[in-house]
Amino acid sequence: MLNNLSLTDLTSNTPAFIAVILLVLLVLMAIVGPYLVAYAPDALDLDSLRQPPGKAHILGTDSKGRDILSRIVSGARISLSVGIIASALSLCIGIFFGLIAGYFGGAVDAFFSQVFDIFLAFPSLLLAIGISAVMTPGLTSAMLAITLVGWAGFARLVRGITLSLKEQTYVEASQALGASSARILYRHILPNALPLILVAGSLRVGGFILLEAALSFLGLGVQPPTPTWGSMISLNRVYINSAPWMVIFPGLAISITVISFNVLGDFLRDKLDPRMQV
Amino acid sequence: MALFILKRLVLFIPTLLGVTLITFILMQSLPGDPVLGMAGEHANPETIARIRAELGQDRPLPLQYLGYLKLLSAGELGRSYYTNRKISDDLFEKFPNTARLAFAAMLFASVIGISMGVFAASRRGTNWDRVVTLLSVGGISIPVFWLGLALMLLFAFYLQWLPPSGMGNGSLMYIILPAATLGTFSLSYIVRVTRSTMLETLSQPYVAAARAKGLSESNVVFKHALKNALIPVITLIGLDLGSYLNGAVLTETIFGWDGLGRYALDGILKRDYPVIMGVVLFGAVIFVTMNLLVDISYHFLDPRVRVRTER
Numbered sequence A: 001m002l003n004n005l006s007l008t009d010l011t012s013n014t015p016a017f018i019a020v021i022l023l024v025l026l027v028l029m030a031i032v033g034p035y036l037v038a039y040a041p042d043a044l045d046l047d048s049l050r051q052p053p054g055k056a057h058i059l060g061t062d063s064k065g066r067d068i069l070s071r072i073v074s075g076a077r078i079s080l081s082v083g084i085i086a087s088a089l090s091l092c093i094g095i096f097f098g099l100i101a102g103y104f105g106g107a108v109d110a111f112f113s114q115v116f117d118i119f120l121a122f123p124s125l126l127l128a129i130g131i132s133a134v135m136t137p138g139l140t141s142a143m144l145a146i147t148l149v150g151w152a153g154f155a156r157l158v159r160g161i162t163l164s165l166k167e168q169t170y171v172e173a174s175q176a177l178g179a180s181s182a183r184i185l186y187r188h189i190l191p192n193a194l195p196l197i198l199v200a201g202s203l204r205v206g207g208f209i210l211l212e213a214a215l216s217f218l219g220l221g222v223q224p225p226t227p228t229w230g231s232m233i234s235l236n237r238v239y240i241n242s243a244p245w246m247v248i249f250p251g252l253a254i255s256i257t258v259i260s261f262n263v264l265g266d267f268l269r270d271k272l273d274p275r276m277q278v
Numbered sequence B: 001m002a003l004f005i006l007k008r009l010v011l012f013i014p015t016l017l018g019v020t021l022i023t024f025i026l027m028q029s030l031p032g033d034p035v036l037g038m039a040g041e042h043a044n045p046e047t048i049a050r051i052r053a054e055l056g057q058d059r060p061l062p063l064q065y066l067g068y069l070k071l072l073s074a075g076e077l078g079r080s081y082y083t084n085r086k087i088s089d090d091l092f093e094k095f096p097n098t099a100r101l102a103f104a105a106m107l108f109a110s111v112i113g114i115s116m117g118v119f120a121a122s123r124r125g126t127n128w129d130r131v132v133t134l135l136s137v138g139g140i141s142i143p144v145f146w147l148g149l150a151l152m153l154l155f156a157f158y159l160q161w162l163p164p165s166g167m168g169n170g171s172l173m174y175i176i177l178p179a180a181t182l183g184t185f186s187l188s189y190i191v192r193v194t195r196s197t198m199l200e201t202l203s204q205p206y207v208a209a210a211r212a213k214g215l216s217e218s219n220v221v222f223k224h225a226l227k228n229a230l231i232p233v234i235t236l237i238g239l240d241l242g243s244y245l246n247g248a249v250l251t252e253t254i255f256g257w258d259g260l261g262r263y264a265l266d267g268i269l270k271r272d273y274p275v276i277m278g279v280v281l282f283g284a285v286i287f288v289t290m291n292l293l294v295d296i297s298y299h300f301l302d303p304r305v306r307v308r309t310e311r
Helices: A007-012 A014-036 A068-104 A108-120 A124-133 A141-164 A169-176 A181-217 A229-239 A245-274 B002-028 B034-039 B047-055 B060-071 B089-121 B129-140 B144-158 B173-203 B205-212 B218-238 B241-255 B262-271 B273-301 B303-310
Strands: none
Touching: A007 A014, A007 B047, A014 A068, A014 A124, A014 A141, A014 A245, A068 A108, A068 A141, A068 A229, A068 A245, A108 A141, A108 B002, A124 A181, A124 B241, A124 B262, A124 B273, A141 A181, A169 A181, A181 A229, A181 A245, A181 B129, A181 B144, A181 B241, A229 A245, A229 B144, A229 B241, A245 B129, A245 B144, B002 B060, B002 B273, B089 B129, B089 B173, B089 B218, B089 B241, B089 B262, B089 B273, B144 B173, B144 B241, B173 B218, B173 B241, B205 B218, B218 B273, B241 B262, B241 B273, B262 B273
16 A cells, blocks of 8 residues: 555645655754754853843753753754654554454453553553653653553554454465464554554654653653753743743744644545545 | 443443552552552551551452452542642542533633534635644644643733633633643644544535535534534543543643642652552543443434444
8 A cells, every 4th residue: 555655645745745854854853963053952051041042042041051952952862762762662562462452353352452441541641650650750761651651552453453454355365275373464464554553653653752741841751951842841931931932942842843743644644544535 | 222331331340440450550569668659658557557458468469459449449549648638538629620620621622623623624625724724733733731831921921811820719711721721632633523524424415415405505514414523523522531631730730720630740749659649540530431421422422323232
């Protein structure tokens, strides 16, 4: 189904094209940005506290005199890596259990579906809080929490896809030929499920990034002085009235990132999900 | 019909038990004494002894879990580390505030969301449609806490139309900003779903028939199409409760709203584990219960579902 997608599809859809460009720029910024900025992200400059955007500091300085632009560029690494890695991990775990539940059916399906439902019974942020609160806050706890929150949604989705795919004739043929379940799952069902999984994944990355931002905002993610977009907002929000740029710019960074992922996800869904072919 | 409700309840109970199991596992993973994780350090010795007796650390874990269930069914969620108040008391005191905020947010989200969705569907392909679609994508992409701060900056500090924070003894002016903040995420989803179901409904044969009969466009849209399009949207409104519980933690913090969310945040900041676990458990129970109610009401709302299940 991926052959339906071509480069001209992308360039002809302006919002999606812009989204992809923005994401590429973001990734580049995360990778090389920290080497190119004028100031170190934790370089204190007690003479220029809370400076508005100006010539010396393009986006201004925060309450400790640190350059906001540098901090946003460094923060991109954390937000993007946690968001993408946690999505990838929960995708893998979800695909694994979803395939098993959907393909084997019966008691196996009933058991796993119940497990999925239990994890999905928690409001996502509350569960993430519960998980990261019991560990020492940091990069690992945030990634683990987000992964554990997200896997069940993917699992349920993959289970649904597997349920419909396993009725296909080529699966029946493989079974008649004596192929093992693992082979059928890996060679037949998974490749055909991939486009829909890709769509779901890209639509959820944004949510994972927002979850990471929320955890940092609450103080449960990566700890200061390492800059993350969420913690930048929470640390500086008391100055919202006097120095709003300290809060506006990190939030803008989060929003632009998530919007780009969502627009891209919508684009992929329009192109790859057969149900949406109106 | 009663059978349907019964079947749903049967599925509800293992999920609820599973939720308590996960909370129990989380509590066991806490640094330090799990009994203190429930009782709080400053609880009086009798409370600690009673909880320790039930959780019974000399007993194997499954029996400890059963003891935990026994405590829960007696309404015992433990006590805060710091205030030593019963967590169940705190929750019942603060939950109405969160419920009020969530209700206001839901009202905001559904009224504006459905209107915008219908509007966009009726103006499909035009610039209005594109604007609405862009706004709705923005609405699900913006962090709740940032949106709250931005709205506060604009309406409370620059324009000075609304108070920046606090609950103001129930005065309406104080609930507007938090409700708008909390409801925006849900609103955006509702706009998207309403728009797509309206588009789908409007392409149905019976709509073409209604138009051919000579009915006015507004009659067609509102009397016929909208009712059918609304069904998935109504379930969405109920299910979005999850987003309100999540968002409440962030929104209440920013606007100084004394509800469950801020209670949870205080617990997080002070590492008040009994509070954190209590809120997580309570939030999940509310969420599951609401989903159950929405599920049951869906059965009544959509005659097609009723016919299918009663066959």
